[in-house]
Amino acid sequence: MIKIVETNIVIEFLRGNSPEVEKKIKNLISKGIELIITQITLCELWYGVYALKSKQKQILEAKKLNNFLINLTEIKTLDSSSSRIYGEIYAELDKSGMRVPQFDLLNASIAIANKHTLITKDKRHFPRINALSEFDFLELWE
Numbered sequence: 001m002i003k004i005v006e007t008n009i010v011i012e013f014l015r016g017n018s019p020e021v022e023k024k025i026k027n028l029i030s031k032g033i034e035l036i037i038t039q040i041t042l043c044e045l046w047y048g049v050y051a052l053k054s055k056q057k058q059i060l061e062a063k064k065l066n067n068f069l070i071n072l073t074e075i076k077t078l079d080s081s082s083s084r085i086y087g088e089i090y091a092e093l094d095k096s097g098m099r100v101p102q103f104d105l106l107n108a109s110i111a112i113a114n115k116h117t118l119i120t121k122d123k124r125h126f127p128r129i130n131a132l133s134e135f136d137f138l139e140l141w142e
Contacts, residue, residue: 001032001033001034001117002033002034002035002036002074002114002116003028003033003034003035003036003116003117003118003119003139004035004036004037004038004076004107004110004111004114004116004117004118004119005025005035005036005037005041005119006041006107006118006119006120006121006122006126007040007041007044007045007103007107008120008121008122009021009025009119009120009121009141010037010041010045010068011045011048012121013025013068014045014061014064014065014068020142021141024141034073034074035072035119036072036073036074036075036076036116037072037075037076038075038076038077038106038107038110038111039075039076039077039078039110040078040103040106040107040110041107042069042075043103044103045065046065048061049061049062049065076110076114076116077110078106078109078110079113081113082106082109082110082112082113082114083109085109085112085113085133086105086106086109089105089108089109089129089132089133090105092132093105093128093129093132098128100125100126100128100129101125104122104125104126104129105129108126108129108130108133108137111137112133112134112135112137115135115137116137117137117138117139118137118138118139119139119141120138120139120140120141121140121141121142122140123140126138126140127140
């Protein structure tokens with residue numbers, strides 16, 4: 001089984017200040033669940049590294065991120081199916097006046113298209129997307 005880890009979970013894991021997240025991730029891995037990220041999450045993570053003011057901190061965080069990336073077996077990207085799903089759900093949300101951040105919708109579209117569960121702590125945006133999906137992709141963590 002494959003699960004996609006969303007940006008907020010990866011950030012907490014990399015910062016190392018959430019023993020609960022680290023425990024859950026290690027538990028999933030011990031059960032043989034393959035954890036991957038999306039190209040969208042990767043872009044957000046690299047932005048976070050280079051948005052830091054200190055060059056020294058950028059270098060330190062870049063090394064941390066690279067060490068994390070080495071252990072991933074795959075980074076899921078957008079394809080025609082996830083792009084269609086993105087357009088369909090975005091139009092539905094837009095019609096109902098329920099906008100969500102573009103990156104969240106892109107991540108969800110990739111998860112839906114690939115029939116993978118997406119793990120996140122975002123209780124505000126992802127449930128709106130999940131409600132419009134034919135595939136229940138959402139795993140919310142506290």
